[in-house]
Structures are given as C-alpha cells and as structure tokens.
Amino acid sequence: xxxxxxxxxxxxxxxxxxxxxxxxxxxxxxxxxxxxxxxxxxxxxxxxxxxxxxxxxxxxxxxxxxxxxxxxxxxxxxxxxxxxxxxxxxxxxxxxxxxxxxxxxxxxxxxxxx
Amino acid sequence: xxxxxxxxxxxxxxxxxxxxxxxxxxxxxxxxxxxxxxxxxxxxxxxxxxxxxxxxxxxxxxxxxxxxxxxxxxxxxxxxxxxxxxxxxxxxxxxxxxxxxxxxxxxxxxxx
Numbered sequence: 001x002x003x004x005x006x007x008x009x010x011x012x013x014x015x016x017x018x019x020x021x022x023x024x025x026x027x028x029x030x031x032x033x034x035x036x037x038x039x040x041x042x043x044x045x046x047x048x049x050x051x052x053x054x055x056x057x058x059x060x061x062x063x064x065x066x067x068x069x070x071x072x073x074x075x076x077x078x079x080x081x082x083x084x085x086x087x088x089x090x091x092x093x094x095x096x097x098x099x100x101x102x103x104x105x106x107x108x109x110x111x112x113x114x
Numbered sequence: 115x116x117x118x119x120x121x122x123x124x125x126x127x128x129x130x131x132x133x134x135x136x137x138x139x140x141x142x143x144x145x146x147x148x149x150x151x152x153x154x155x156x157x158x159x160x161x162x163x164x165x166x167x168x169x170x171x172x173x174x175x176x177x178x179x180x181x182x183x184x185x186x187x188x189x190x191x192x193x194x195x196x197x198x199x200x201x202x203x204x205x206x207x208x209x210x211x212x213x214x215x216x217x218x219x220x221x222x223x224x225x226x
Contacts, residue, residue, distance in 0.1 A: 004157075048212075099144060
C-alpha cells in the first residue's frame, strides 16, 4: 500500500526560484490537502481540494499555488521561493471532506530556501 | 485558531497507562476529535477519532466527556516507542472544508 507519496523528500532552493512539490495518493480519495510545519509548531493548512477541479485556500496560502487535474495528484507550486518558506511540507488525503473520514499523511518534504 | 488545548509535556513510566488530556470547549456538534502522533518530524500518524462516544482500537482508547468539551487519549501499556508529540485535533464539518485544526500538541516521554 503506497498511501500518500510525496516527492522530493529534500530540496534546497535559492531565493526567487520556483519549484513544485508532488503529492500522489492511490486510495481514490476525493479530499487532499497541503500543510506546512515550522519548528516547534503544529501543522498549518496551506491549500486543500475536495475533488478534481476544485481547490480552496487554507490558513497560510500566500506564495503557493495548487491545482487538481486528477483525483490522484495534488501538486504544490512555489512561484518565487522566499526564506520564510523554509519548512517541512506534508500532503494529506481522506476519502471525502466529511469530518468523520480519517485523514492520512505523507512522510513529508523538507524544503530549505537560501 | 486552534480549537484544542493540551499540556505541553508529560512523562510516563514504561508499561504504565499514559493518559493524555485535551480541552476543546468550543467544539461544534458536528466536529470530530482526532488524535495523531508525530515522531521526529515524520508524517503525523493517525491514532483514533470520535464524535460523542468512547472509542477503542488496537492502539488506544478515546474517552470523550458527555458535554464534549474535553477528551482523554489512553495508551494502555506505554512503551519507549510511544515517545512522540501527540496532537489532539478538531476536524471541522464538511461545509467548512473538512479541515484539521492543529494545536501545539503534548510531548510524551516514556521512561524506562
């Protein structure tokens, strides 16, 4: 069972560069989301999607774009990386957005912006 | 805005039950309480969740008060591998996006 797969696991960017963090799930889940975690803090929601073609902003969306062209994939794009975006990024999915459906997380992508 | 409050840290002796408390006094009627744990910045691992009733699975038990303003996660026989940060989280209703709202978590240290 692959579950939620994130790539790359580690990435170093220079300020101003762009990149895409990939997320894929093989559980046919409708709901997918991206979180970031800064040192000593809980996770904060960046963007989420309740199905293919539908995305919405979370708590900290600035500087990030998402799209959901397929059920399986939910890439997170950094358009112009800034040092403040140095963080650990987690992708997560659940069967639907219903509150009783368990959310499963990927293993994380460590991003450093220098 | 976090909807949960947890003690920042707790200790537990190996083999004893670990009881982790959580306050969620502003939880709405259709919001669920979830517990996850995180070890060394790995992806959060699902433990258990509930709405009103107490729940038990192979990992833990979840006790929710009748007024739903607080809950307790019970690890019945803690081992050293249970040392982690435990998050008590509210998942909001689907009409608000079905988001998880994380708080600061409790750092549980299981000691020999």
